[in-house]
Amino acid sequence: MKCQYCDKPATFHITELTEPDGPQILHLCEHHARTVLQKEEPSPIKTVTGALAKQLQLGQTKEELRKLDKKACPSCGITFFEFRNTGRLGCPMDYTHFESDLTPLLLNIHDSLQHTGKRPSRAAANVDAQAELISLRKEMEAAVQSEQYEKASKIRDRINEIQGDPKHPGFVAPATDDEGDADLSGDAQDAPGEGGGGL
Amino acid sequence: MKEPSDLSILVKNSGEWLKGTGPESDIVISSRIRLARNLAGFPFIKKCSEDDRRKIERQVRTRLEAMSAWKDIQYVHVDTLSEVDRQFLVERQLISREIAEAEGSRAVAIDPGEQYSVMVNEEDHLRIQVMHSGLDLDSAWDQIDRIDDTVEGELLYAFHPKFGYLTACPTNVGTGLRVSVMLHLPGLVITQQIDKVFRSMQRINVTVRGLYGEGSQYTGDFYQVSNQVTLGHTERELLTMVGDEVVPRIIDYERKARDFLMEKGEQDLLDDVSRALGILSTARKISSEETMHYLSKVRLGVNLGLIDDVEVATINKLFIHTQPAHLQKLRGRMLTTSDRHVERANYLHQHLRNGGPADVN
Numbered sequence: 001m002k003c004q005y006c007d008k009p010a011t012f013h014i015t016e017l018t019e020p021d022g023p024q025i026l027h028l029c030e031h032h033a034r035t036v037l038q039k040e041e042p043s044p045i046k047t048v049t050g051a052l053a054k055q056l057q058l059g060q061t062k063e064e065l066r067k068l069d070k071k072a073c074p075s076c077g078i079t080f081f082e083f084r085n086t087g088r089l090g091c092p093m094d095y096t097h098f099e100s101d102l103t104p105l106l107l108n109i110h111d112s113l114q115h116t117g118k119r120p121s122r123a124a125a126n127v128d129a130q131a132e133l134i135s136l137r138k139e140m141e142a143a144v145q146s147e148q149y150e151k152a153s154k155i156r157d158r159i160n161e162i163q164g165d166p167k168h169p170g171f172v173a174p175a176t177d178d179e180g181d182a183d184l185s186g187d188a189q190d191a192p193g194e195g196g197g198g199l
Numbered sequence: 200m201k202e203p204s205d206l207s208i209l210v211k212n213s214g215e216w217l218k219g220t221g222p223e224s225d226i227v228i229s230s231r232i233r234l235a236r237n238l239a240g241f242p243f244i245k246k247c248s249e250d251d252r253r254k255i256e257r258q259v260r261t262r263l264e265a266m267s268a269w270k271d272i273q274y275v276h277v278d279t280l281s282e283v284d285r286q287f288l289v290e291r292q293l294i295s296r297e298i299a300e301a302e303g304s305r306a307v308a309i310d311p312g313e314q315y316s317v318m319v320n321e322e323d324h325l326r327i328q329v330m331h332s333g334l335d336l337d338s339a340w341d342q343i344d345r346i347d348d349t350v351e352g353e354l355l356y357a358f359h360p361k362f363g364y365l366t367a368c369p370t371n372v373g374t375g376l377r378v379s380v381m382l383h384l385p386g387l388v389i390t391q392q393i394d395k396v397f398r399s400m401q402r403i404n405v406t407v408r409g410l411y412g413e414g415s416q417y418t419g420d421f422y423q424v425s426n427q428v429t430l431g432h433t434e435r436e437l438l439t440m441v442g443d444e445v446v447p448r449i450i451d452y453e454r455k456a457r458d459f460l461m462e463k464g465e466q467d468l469l470d471d472v473s474r475a476l477g478i479l480s481t482a483r484k485i486s487s488e489e490t491m492h493y494l495s496k497v498r499l500g501v502n503l504g505l506i507d508d509v510e511v512a513t514i515n516k517l518f519i520h521t522q523p524a525h526l527q528k529l530r531g532r533m534l535t536t537s538d539r540h541v542e543r544a545n546y547l548h549q550h551l552r553n554g555g556p557a558d559v560n
């Protein structure tokens with residue numbers, strides 16, 4: 001028997017017991033078995049996209065679906081279409097921007113809409129500041145990409161302004177060096193020592 | 200921070216969770232809990248620029264450096280590692296395959312006992328995990344809860360009063376908590392009861408996944424039980440669901456299967472596990488699947504008292520140390536697949552002959 005993802009012999013046989021149609025057996029080579037098994041959760045993308053497909057079929061017309069797909073998060077820019085395809089959201093604000101669209105999905109996955117567990121010691125008082133930070137980071141990246149360094153530097157100042165004020169709701173403890181070291185030299189892509197961050 | 204960061208410290212050791220102790224450790228290999236956390240004011244990883252990822256990594260590292268445990272922690276920039284080293288950390292269960300294969304700035308902080316690790320810039324900005332030997336979810340939770348508080352420190356987590364901790368994938372939102380208990384179930388496999396047992400659990404909010412062979416195919420007989428939902432239950436409720444309701448039932452079935460096998464065919468079982476030990480200690484070339492298959496049988500034999508001169512900790516260690524990246528790190532060089540088969544056989548031979556020393560390295 002061959003691996004269902006390539007031509008190598010299938011030496012691993014994995015049962016997925018959570019498939020909606022009952023247990024499903026996957027026949028895989030060593031490489032693909034590792035890929036499947038070492039993902040921590042059973043294909044979350046499939047869970048999300050599957051649940052979404054079900055829910056969209058039930059509730060929406062093609063026209064409504066097309067409109068929903070075009071809806072975008074004003075902070076990070078992700079569209080509902082993109083989310084639907086990848087199963088991953090773009091930023092924390094998406095839970096607010098797409099709240100009504102995500103509600104049936106969350107109910108489908110968790111059978112609940114209310115967190116009852118642990119809470120962080122401090123919660124952000126002003127959500128708008130976080131949304132602004134995310135938009136600004138996106139704008140700064142775009143400015144750097146298009147070599148508009150003056151604009152990028154202004155955006156950077158604004159980010160530091162929001163982050164630098166501990167009383168400000170967007171405050172995130174500044175690291176040893178703050179946002180000031182953002183590479184605005186024009187070749188951020190080629191910055192050496194990718195992981196080292198020059199430290 | 201501990202030096203050197205070339206993973207050599209880890210190579211010779213083996214994690215706490217492999218020591219084969221803790222409640223129900225004849226059946227339960229390990230209890231793992233992970234928490235997903237994201238920083239407020241940043242997009243999720245997929246929408247981060249490299250600049251964003253670097254800032255997140257730096258903020259988290261600054262936070263970790265302030266912890267008293269920092270001096271003992273090994274902090275590894277995953278993006279600067281070779282493929283073998285990344286694979287090594289995956290085999291060791293200290294990082295996920297996802298972060299191993301991702302791009303851009305990303306890191307992992309590892310405690311010396313390998314009980315916990317903190318991944319930075321995985322699918323979420325932070326993935327904290329704690330792993331204990333045996334069925335030990337309560338103390339694993341106490342530990343991860345404290346680490347979460349400490350890591351949070353001055354950082355501001357993305358949190359929503361209704362949806363809880365916000366995560367990149369809606370399947371993790373709420374508590375961000377995933378409990379995974381790894382079980383060794385050879386009895387249920389041999390008696391062909393495994394599918395029946397799991398099918399009876401379909402309606403419960405847990406996920407069971409396993410790796411097994413077909414007919415004469417190779418198998419390790421390992422299964423992982425995890426919570427399916429993360430929103431709408433407290434952390435304690437989720438731990439109870441997995442650790443007090445589901446896992447004990449499976450353990451009970453496995454014990455019954457083992458008793459049945461001992462009563463009906465102790466000689467057959469003794470023959471089977473002895474042959475397995477014989478192959479492992481005398482083979483000159485062996486694949487990792489075949490190794491898994493026979494180690495599983497030997498582990499069952501040891502737990503049933505049919506083999507008394509090999510320690511469970513040795514078997515547990517061999518499961519990990521015979522995997523490809525571990526073999527290459529232990530031998531200190533790259534090995535082709537067929538070289539690995541020879542080296543693996545040498546390694547097993549060395550550690551299992553004469554019953555095998557308890558201390559494998």
Ligand SMILES: [Zn+2]
Nearest residue numbers: 003006029032
């Ligand atoms: Zn394959």
Ligand SMILES: [Zn+2]
Nearest residue numbers: 073076091094
């Ligand atoms: Zn967004």
